[in-house]
Amino acid sequence: MKHILLFTFIVIITSCNQWSDKDTLEFMEQCEKTKWEKEFCNCAIEKVKLQYNSFSEIAKNENHISEILIECIDENKTH
Structure with missing residues (x-):
């Protein structure tokens, strides 16, 4: 019984810290609304x-996201 509870706990904890398909879709939709190229997104x-x-964690770190976007812009320029 202890093993089942431990396994269930681990699955719940790890699944809470992963991007869902919905998160990915939401990010891509927001990115594409800006009219950026798909490669950039x-x-x-x-x-x-x-x-x-x-995706929800991004809102807490908007300043850092700007840095990531700049990195992608720079990478896109070099290609």
């Missing part, structure tokens, strides 16, 4: 997913 979401656990 793909760059941004990959960088954001590495640093934030969910």
Whole structure:
């Protein structure tokens, strides 16, 4: 019984700290509304997913998101 409870707890905790399909879709929709190119949005979401656990967490870190977007703009210019 202890193993089942531990396993359930671990699954719940780890699933709470992952990007859902809904989070990804919401981010991409917001990015594409800005009329940025798809490659730029793909760059941004990959960088954001590495640093934030969910779409809602981004709102708490708007200043850092600006830095990520600038990185993607710079990378897009060099390609």
